[in-house]
Amino acid sequence: VSRLVDALGRKALFALDPETAHGLSIAALKAGLPVGRRPKPDPRLATRIAGLTFPNPLGMAAGYDKNAEVPEALLALGFGFAEVGTLTPLAQAGNPKPRIFRLAEDGAVINRLGFNNAGHDAAFARLSTLPAGLGIVGVNVGANKDAADRIADYEAGVLRFAAVASYLTVNISSPNTPGLRNLQGREQLAELLARVAAARAASARPDLPVFLKIAPDLHEGDLDDVADAVAAHGIDGVIVSNTTLSRKGLRSVGRDEAGGMSGRPLFARSTAMLARLRQRVGPQRALIGVGGVDTVETALEKIRAGADLVQLYTGMIYAGPSLPYRIVSGLSAFLDREGLSSLSAIRDTRMAHWAARPIA
Numbered sequence: 001v002s003r004l005v006d007a008l009g010r011k012a013l014f015a016l017d018p019e020t021a022h023g024l025s026i027a028a029l030k031a032g033l034p035v036g037r038r039p040k041p042d043p044r045l046a047t048r049i050a051g052l053t054f055p056n057p058l059g060m061a062a063g064y065d066k067n068a069e070v071p072e073a074l075l076a077l078g079f080g081f082a083e084v085g086t087l088t089p090l091a092q093a094g095n096p097k098p099r100i101f102r103l104a105e106d107g108a109v110i111n112r113l114g115f116n117n118a119g120h121d122a123a124f125a126r127l128s129t130l131p132a133g134l135g136i137v138g139v140n141v142g143a144n145k146d147a148a149d150r151i152a153d154y155e156a157g158v159l160r161f162a163a164v165a166s167y168l169t170v171n172i173s174s175p176n177t178p179g180l181r182n183l184q185g186r187e188q189l190a191e192l193l194a195r196v197a198a199a200r201a202a203s204a205r206p207d208l209p210v211f212l213k214i215a216p217d218l219h220e221g222d223l224d225d226v227a228d229a230v231a232a233h234g235i236d237g238v239i240v241s242n243t244t245l246s247r248k249g250l251r252s253v254g255r256d257e258a259g260g261m262s263g264r265p266l267f268a269r270s271t272a273m274l275a276r277l278r279q280r281v282g283p284q285r286a287l288i289g290v291g292g293v294d295t296v297e298t299a300l301e302k303i304r305a306g307a308d309l310v311q312l313y314t315g316m317i318y319a320g321p322s323l324p325y326r327i328v329s330g331l332s333a334f335l336d337r338e339g340l341s342s343l344s345a346i347r348d349t350r351m352a353h354w355a356a357r358p359i360a
């Protein structure tokens with residue numbers, strides 16, 4: 001039945017332009033439409049990183065629920081955690097429409113939204129009303145396009161959301177805010193993370209986990225800098241990765257649209273980056289693998305490449321709202337089949353393989 005709901009929903013939503021379809025899917029979740037079901041809780045899937053216990057390792061990636069409208073509904077679909085945002089201090093409209101493109105033949109999406117969001121205040125108001133014990137809700141923060149001091153926008157995000165977030169993500173990897181990715185360079189990254197760490201120390205939750213989200217378009221040397229900087233400033237983990245500027249291997253007509261590409265063709269590149277970063281940060285630091293996850297097997301492969309946790313977004317556009325249920329139940333079935341008591345047993349087992357793969 002859930003696959004039928006997925007197929008019908010997909011047919012209806014794909015008749016609409018992608019941004020309208022996205023708005024409708026948020027409205028459906030908000031209205032409490034029964035579009036999915038929670039997988040059976042499985043203690044073997046619980047993952048403890050950065051002082052948090054995730055009930056299962058699959059999360060909703062940032063960008064779907066930009067304004068923190070439906071975190072409860074996302075958790076009810078089976079996700080072990082939901083990341084809302086990216087949120088900027090002031091509301092902003094983002095780039096002119098159309099700005100989301102389906103590349104159906106490739107199982108991919110290109111977006112150039114440009115941090116359209118309702119701003120800190122609106123999201124804070126919603127997050128403050130969430131019931132205690134709801135589950136893990138991360139808040140992804142960014143900078144306004146016109147900010148005079150972009151790093152100050154990240155500090156503001158940390159101070160604002162520390163009291164209501166399970167963790168914070170510092171997103172400097174969107175390709176759609178001109179110059180934002182420059183914050184990934186060695187000097188700027190050091191200043192950013194020093195100021196973020198100071199803001200956290202001064203916030204309501206000095207022990208709040210903070211993750212850094214990076215692009216899949218970095219060079220090996222940049223990865224060395226990222227590994228050094230997160231260690232130097234006590235950043236708890238890294239999310240690998242955001243969307244790519246690469247268009248390699250795409251066949252769909254929309255492939256020349258400007259923006260960041262996500263989905264199936266991002267899998268190999270983001271997984272190769274993840275494994276390279278795992279080699280550099282060592283076994284302790286938390287890594288979250290994102291990019292092209294759309295099946296149990298791709299989720300498992302992220303873990304084998306070095307991920308503690310996995311997130312997805314584009315996969316759900318194509319596979320429908322039962323995808324988290326199917327992946328999470330599939331992870332339990334995998335543990336049964338292999339006779340394993342946790343997924344940590346397979347982490348890093350294919351790190352060397354993925355790290356040696358050329359970045360396509």
Ligand SMILES: Cc1cc2nc3c(=O)[nH]c(=O)nc-3n(C[C@H](O)[C@H](O)[C@H](O)COP(=O)(O)O)c2cc1C
Binds near residue numbers: 062064113213242263
């Ligand atoms: C339409 C769209 C909007 C996105 N917006 C954000 C965002 O606001 N902040 C962010 O950190 N990532 C954003 N992302 C990136 C995703 O969180 C994720 O890193 C990327 O899409 C790769 O995962 P996927 O292949 O499973 O989609 C967005 C992705 C898409 C497709």
